[in-house]
Amino acid sequence: MKHIYIDHAATTPIHEEVQQAMTEAMKTQFGNPSSIHQFGRESRKQLDDARTTIAKSIHADFPSIIFTSGGTEANNLAIFGTAYAYQEQGKHIITTQIEHHAVLHPCEELEENGFEVSYLPVDETGRISVTDLKNALRDDTILVTVMMVNNETGIRQPIEEIGQELKDHQSIFHTDAVQALGVEAIDVEALQVDLLSASSHKIYGPKGIGFLYKREDIHLKQLVYGGEQERKWRSGTENTLSIVGFKRAIELVLGEREQRLSHYRLLSKTLLEELTQQGVDFSVNGNEPYRTPNILNISFPGTDVEMFLTNLDLSGIAVSSGSACTAGSIDPSHVLKAMYGSDDERLRNSIRFSFGMDNTEEEMKLVAERIKSIVDRLTNL
Ligand SMILES: Cc1ncc(COP(=O)(O)O)c(C=O)c1O
CATH class of the missing domain: 3.40.640.10 (Type I PLP-dependent aspartate aminotransferase-like (Major domain))
Known part of the structure; x- marks a missing residue:
């Protein structure tokens, strides 16, 4: 894998x-x-x-x-x-x-x-x-x-x-x-x-x-x-x-920043397009144009962040919720709570993807496919 x-x-x-x-x-x-x-x-x-x-x-x-x-x-x-x-x-x-x-x-x-x-x-x-x-x-x-x-x-x-x-x-x-x-x-x-x-x-x-x-x-x-x-x-x-x-x-950053940024933009765009193509239900937390291209926080309705992260890990994908982990369980994000209020389900179903120079478009396609099967599994529980 x-x-x-x-x-x-x-x-x-x-x-x-x-x-x-x-x-x-x-x-x-x-x-x-x-x-x-x-x-x-x-x-x-x-x-x-x-x-x-x-x-x-x-x-x-x-x-x-x-x-x-x-x-x-x-x-x-x-x-x-x-x-x-x-x-x-x-x-x-x-x-x-x-x-x-x-x-x-x-x-x-x-x-x-x-x-x-x-x-x-x-x-x-x-x-x-x-x-x-x-x-x-x-x-x-x-x-x-x-x-x-x-x-x-x-x-x-x-x-x-x-x-x-x-x-x-x-x-x-x-x-x-x-x-x-x-x-x-x-x-x-x-x-x-x-x-x-x-x-x-x-x-x-x-x-x-x-x-x-x-x-x-x-x-x-x-x-x-x-x-x-x-x-x-x-x-x-x-x-x-x-x-x-x-x-x-x-x-290295000084010499390559623009290159890195356009690569992150491409990865971000590819992941979003592939998720749409796979028919996955999602929404992005945090609006353009203020989002830096290397971080993408996505909510997947009907899922649970802990189960989601475990399933992603088992399928070889290392991502995080971005929020703190206390005694083995993930705290609802204080950042999403500030954005949406404490009752919003996005606090419990959002994942942070943060891209790097070595990630490829091919990987984004694979990630979208694996997400699709996990979301289908989790939402049919
Ligand atoms: C916004 C922000 N501030 C501070 C820190 C802490 O930095 P360090 O891990 O170097 O102590 C982090 C690390 O995740 C961060 O994302």
Whole structure:
């Protein structure tokens, strides 16, 4: 049986060229970049080169990149770091109901500690409204954190408009760009964001490495204390090997983004056409034109997500619901709940397909055929 992986929003394989760069670095570099001898200096050079490439890729300056262990840590540093550094100016934070848990849970933790958080709703298309944001803004708002692309639906949020809106407000603007890196051309200046989180393992880089972009004049309360690394914003010997891999993954994206995007568009179109041709009943969650082409969230009426995923797995197809799994069962998606309300059956019958560079049109045809037989089975129970 042919196994087909369509869960790239969860994680991607490591690109061959990333593997090569990391293997080479593993063989030739082991110095601690903080050491002053030659071994250290060589590692420092690799670290500096990576920081330069990564900063340039989002139109930022070299010192604005703080390497972290991934998107989760970058979000935690942005949120706790801002809240505790600016609490004298207010204790109000604005976020959305559809953020990743790496944003929602830090916000909930801050609520336990005397901060007030407003969670903006979304409409059926999966987008927040800038008017709602304007209405929620207060004199004591110190942080607005809104994700760039939603990990379950692929829907883009109006980041440029929010940046514009906050231009003359004291609030710091953070965006979780974990699902946007690689699909969006990110320019932190044009977006007017102060903080931006990113992760390597969604763009064919290694796991356990990411960064927080921090505009020079923003101050954060650090979370990790220790040495002088990352200009003390995040102490700890840098993960140079993974940083080298992350750099290569970013270089590859920069050279191939348009190609990758048109491939994802083709896959998405093929899958939808094949499902229609097979006579499968479905609807897409999250509307065009705001959907990124690599994520497609589809509801299959009359099915149940857990049974569906198990059947797909048994038939060799790796996808996910996009929402959290607690004690072996899938929680109804908080993102779809925000879009449709808690009683809608789409919360319990939706699947996230997320495409990668190696997926083919042929695979999409096979997937549609296998889905057809599973849906027939599940709906005839
Ligand atoms: C939108 C979003 N934010 C944050 C994260 C967490 O990133 P990491 O896995 O690097 O900790 C993810 C991962 O799925 C994500 O999709």
